[in-house]
Amino acid sequence: MxxxxxxxxxxxxxSLREDELxxxxxxxxxxxxxxxxxxxxxxxxxxxxxxxxxxxxFTKSMLYSGDIVDLSEIPGIKVDKHSTxxxxxxxxxxxxxxxAACGVPVPMITGRGLGHTGGTLDKLESIPGFRTDLTxxxxxxxxxxxxxxxxxxxxxxxxxxxxxxxxRDVTATVDCVPLIAGxxxxxxLAEGIDALVLDVKTGRGAFMRxxxxxVELARTLVKIxxxxxxxxxxxxxxxxxxxxTTIGNWxxxxxxxxxxxxxxxxxxxxxxxxxxxxxxxxxMLMLGxxxxxxxxxxxxxxxxxxxxxxxxxxxxxxxxQGGSLFAVENIENYSLPxxxxxxxxxxxxxxxxxxxxxxxxxxxxxxxGRATMDDVIDPKAGIVLRKKVGDSVEAGDVLAxxxxxxEEIIESARGRVQQAFAIHRKPPKHRPLILSxxxxxxxxxxx
Amino acid sequence: MxxxxxxxxxxxxxSLREDELxxxxxxxxxxxxxxxxxxxxxxxxxxxxxxxxxxxxFTKSMLYSGDIVDLSEIPGIKVDKHSTxxxxxxxxxxxxxxxAACGVPVPMITGRGLGHTGGTLDKLESIPGFRTDLTxxxxxxxxxxxxxxxxxxxxxxxxxxxxxxxxRDVTATVDCVPLIAGxxxxxxLAEGIDALVLDVKTGRGAFMRxxxxxVELARTLVKIxxxxxxxxxxxxxxxxxxxxTTIGNWxxxxxxxxxxxxxxxxxxxxxxxxxxxxxxxxxMLMLGxxxxxxxxxxxxxxxxxxxxxxxxxxxxxxxxQGGSLFAVENIENYSLPxxxxxxxxxxxxxxxxxxxxxxxxxxxxxxxGRATMDDVIDPKAGIVLRKKVGDSVEAGDVLAxxxxxxEEIIESARGRVQQAFAIHRKPPKHRPLILSxxxxxxxxxxx
Numbered sequence: 001m002x003x004x005x006x007x008x009x010x011x012x013x014x015s016l017r018e019d020e021l022x023x024x025x026x027x028x029x030x031x032x033x034x035x036x037x038x039x040x041x042x043x044x045x046x047x048x049x050x051x052x053x054x055x056x057x058f059t060k061s062m063l064y065s066g067d068i069v070d071l072s073e074i075p076g077i078k079v080d081k082h083s084t085x086x087x088x089x090x091x092x093x094x095x096x097x098x099x100a101a102c103g104v105p106v107p108m109i110t111g112r113g114l115g116h117t118g119g120t121l122d123k124l125e126s127i128p129g130f131r132t133d134l135t136x137x138x139x140x141x142x143x144x145x146x147x148x149x150x151x152x153x154x155x156x157x158x159x160x161x162x163x164x165x166x167x168r169d170v171t172a173t174v175d176c177v178p179l180i181a182g183x184x185x186x187x188x189l190a191e192g193i194d195a196l197v198l199d200v201k202t203g204r205g206a207f208m209r210x211x212x213x214x215v216e217l218a219r220t221l222v223k224i225x226x227x228x229x230x231x232x233x234x235x236x237x238x239x240x241x242x243x244x245t246t247i248g249n250w251x252x253x254x255x256x257x258x259x260x261x262x263x264x265x266x267x268x269x270x271x272x273x274x275x276x277x278x279x280x281x282x283x284m285l286m287l288g289x290x291x292x293x294x295x296x297x298x299x300x301x302x303x304x305x306x307x308x309x310x311x312x313x314x315x316x317x318x319x320x321q322g323g324s325l326f327a328v329e330n331i332e333n334y335s336l337p338x339x340x341x342x343x344x345x346x347x348x349x350x351x352x353x354x355x356x357x358x359x360x361x362x363x364x365x366x367x368x369g370r371a372t373m374d375d376v377i378d379p380k381a382g383i384v385l386r387k388k389v390g391d392s393v394e395a396g397d398v399l400a401x402x403x404x405x406x407e408e409i410i411e412s413a414r415g416r417v418q419q420a421f422a423i424h425r426k427p428p429k430h431r432p433l434i435l436s437x438x439x440x441x442x443x444x445x446x447x
Numbered sequence: 448m449x450x451x452x453x454x455x456x457x458x459x460x461x462s463l464r465e466d467e468l469x470x471x472x473x474x475x476x477x478x479x480x481x482x483x484x485x486x487x488x489x490x491x492x493x494x495x496x497x498x499x500x501x502x503x504x505f506t507k508s509m510l511y512s513g514d515i516v517d518l519s520e521i522p523g524i525k526v527d528k529h530s531t532x533x534x535x536x537x538x539x540x541x542x543x544x545x546x547a548a549c550g551v552p553v554p555m556i557t558g559r560g561l562g563h564t565g566g567t568l569d570k571l572e573s574i575p576g577f578r579t580d581l582t583x584x585x586x587x588x589x590x591x592x593x594x595x596x597x598x599x600x601x602x603x604x605x606x607x608x609x610x611x612x613x614x615r616d617v618t619a620t621v622d623c624v625p626l627i628a629g630x631x632x633x634x635x636l637a638e639g640i641d642a643l644v645l646d647v648k649t650g651r652g653a654f655m656r657x658x659x660x661x662v663e664l665a666r667t668l669v670k671i672x673x674x675x676x677x678x679x680x681x682x683x684x685x686x687x688x689x690x691x692t693t694i695g696n697w698x699x700x701x702x703x704x705x706x707x708x709x710x711x712x713x714x715x716x717x718x719x720x721x722x723x724x725x726x727x728x729x730x731m732l733m734l735g736x737x738x739x740x741x742x743x744x745x746x747x748x749x750x751x752x753x754x755x756x757x758x759x760x761x762x763x764x765x766x767x768q769g770g771s772l773f774a775v776e777n778i779e780n781y782s783l784p785x786x787x788x789x790x791x792x793x794x795x796x797x798x799x800x801x802x803x804x805x806x807x808x809x810x811x812x813x814x815x816g817r818a819t820m821d822d823v824i825d826p827k828a829g830i831v832l833r834k835k836v837g838d839s840v841e842a843g844d845v846l847a848x849x850x851x852x853x854e855e856i857i858e859s860a861r862g863r864v865q866q867a868f869a870i871h872r873k874p875p876k877h878r879p880l881i882l883s884x885x886x887x888x889x890x891x892x893x894x
Contacts, residue, residue, distance in 0.1 A: 034483075
């Protein structure tokens with residue numbers, strides 16, 4: 001068996017056996033298979049795909065390239081949630097505390113911003129002192145103590161994915177369903193979960209632009225999860241405008257805290273954020289056997305926000321992971337960025353579109369994300385939306401506020417955000433926020 | 448511009464501009480674009496191809512990655528020939544001396560065995576003392592003195608191809624028409640030629656299995672050649688059985704010498720070899736303006752063999768490049784290998800097929816070629832065919848003789864060669880040796 005032969009077989013539309021895929025992945029991790037063969041293989045996979053068995057085997061090979069956390073000593077059904085990435089997507093920050101507050105342990109290993117999207121890890125790290133680089137032992141200790149933990153990827157878990165992801169990023173082999181699915185699921189399976197809820201984003205601001213692509217990915221993810229004996233549900237949700245009102249790490253923490261306190265998220269511009277959060281939390285509570293249906297879980301989730309237990313859980317998390325309770329408890333006044341700049345509407349009408357990819361990219365330029373892995377993030381930089389899709393606006397109305405210290409790029413940023421808002425004469429058609437969901441029974445429409 | 452963006456554009460079916468391709472190729476040679484990005488790009492090219500302009504630009508970028516030999520001080524139209532690779536294909540060894548003997552200078556930079564095929568360089572090096580690693584100055588001196596030179600690739604010429612070829616070989620990106628065409632033509636154009644004849648092999652023993660693929664490659668090669676102002680003709684020739692009677696480096700030199708002496712090649716098992724040689728030589732003589740038609744060139748080529756001038760030219764070449772004249776002049780008796788083993792027919796009938804790829808691979812196993820670049824070739828190892836397609840055989844007749852010192856593999860080699868001969872009840876249908884040719888006017892059938 002040579003790597004060249006396996007690349008050729010995949011290139012010619014054939015499929016690889018379990019031992020072959022394992023040999024390829026392990027050899028890549030150990031360095032006996034070089035980057036240039038792996039990238040050619042990945043590009044062949046881009047064109048030829050993988051069948052169901054290969055995808056499962058590929059995921060397994062990735063998973064077994066490192067350690068798998070054993071959480072069996074922790075009572076209860078451990079459930080995590082993963083999003084394929086959106087703009088303004090701070091759902092994890094709210095949903096983790098909510099679900100844990102309802103008694104379902106949430107072991108969450110999460111990632112950094114990617115492309116135009118933000119990452120939960122970067123958001124958590126904008127809380128002063130918050131540590132995401134826990135050891136596996138500390139990770140287990142925290143979830144044992146408070147039923148919730150949110151950390152970054154470690155080198156012991158799925159080293160194959162870490163190495164392969166960096167390669168895919170620079171070889172145009174990211175957007176390929178089996179590779180995406182293998183990457184996501186190997187990381188989630190390594191956490192020690194018993195069940196998983198997935199949020200597959202679709203639309204202008206998502207990696208899966210069409211709902212057809214999103215459904216394909218969702219089906220693949222659910223098949224892998226169930227193939228490993230972990231009950232998995234995937235929701236297809238809309239990413240055709242940023243979620244909630246904020247884009248940028250600290251700004252998103254602030255919005256999340258306000259939503260958890262119940263001071264935002266009902267009938268305001270954070271309502272879409274909370275609608276998605278409650279549905280995902282509801283599904284997690286169902287998988288965690290705390291409720292019988294998702295709808296029942298949604299009610300339980302709302303309750304946990306209203307009665308303050310979810311907010312208390314967040315405070316426990318911040319404390320357990322070394323974050324500043326003072327900053328979170330005094331969040332409204334805690335060190336706002338020095339400079340804000342308004343973006344105003346040049347004409348009146350209705351907001352038809354807010355291009356999330358463009359807003360996400362501008363937020364990165366303002367300092368809110370990394371253009372290269374070496375960039376340092378300005379945690380306070382970002383964008384606050386004052387208008388959302390469907391709102392009526394008049395010329396001169398403030399559409400958004402930019403938070404940044406990079407005054408030199410403010411004019412171009414302002415222009416780009418103004419362009420990202422498409423102002424139409426008529427109100428836009430209603431787009432459902434949750435399009436469908438996939439479980440072991442297949443694709444189902446959402447009410 | 449990033450390499451990732453260019454890979455993505457090609458992956459998505461777009462085309463690259465001249466500056467982009469040049470940036471990619473030059474960056475690769477200089478090391479600023481790593482192997483893993485180039486291999487992903489090459490795999491994307493495998494699936495998406497290149498348009499005519501890209502292919503020309505790609506070739507140009509490869510060509511200009513190194514030096515181009517200037518042979519303008521040498522009088523006459525310099526014409527070379529290149530074969531896409533076959534089994535038993537020792538045409539260059541005969542045709543070079545023939546064409547040079549007729550007054551057309553032949554500057555030939557040639558390669559090593561590849562896959563199941565042999566390489567002219569390995570054959571030349573089986574002549575004791577023959578040096579193929581001449582400097583560019585020595586290369587120019589030899590062609591100036593005797594009108595013929597045959598050397599290996601140097602590091603100064605087309606470094607991009609050397610590096611890229613090694614990469615393609617291990618990433619299943621060899622068999623892709625624009626990449627093959629760019630690789631062949633950049634090397635040939637760097638030699639300092641004025642015109643070129645190509646032998647595009649098709650059939651079981653060729654890289655282009657179907658004549659349709661072969662014609663596609665031939666058209667691409669001719670377009671590139673003419674695009675650079677070098678008159679180019681490509682023949683599509685049959686490689687459905689080995690050419691001539693020998694496979695293996697020294698064995699092929701022996702057959703070539705015998706053909707040049709006129710003691711073989713007419714009405715015997717080397718007749719197919721000489722038929723191809725004369726046609727290609729005829730075309731070279733036409734391009735070199737020594738004759739008006741290919742047919743006239745064929746007659747001139749036969750003449751050069753009959754009157755001994757071609758053989759004398761070979762002796763001049765051997766002497767000029769340090770080879771042993773004694774070995775060539777006493778070739779029948781010069782150190783035969785210690786062990787020969789007969790392969791016999793198990794049944795009677797007619798030879799319908801001799802699978803050239805299988806025969807080529809067995810020859811490598813016998814010591815006649817390299818399985819990896821580090822292997823040392825046994826120059827005397829190889830196979831002599833005693834029967835060719837169309838011959839009648841009886842059970843027990845000798846089909847072939849294996850020359851090797853590797854006695855330990857003789858049983859498996861014998862079995863494989865016996866299997867490579869398909870014995871049929873009826874005589875096989877006649878297959879034309881030269882299927883068609885392509886010049887600037889398009890594809891033409893051959894008489």
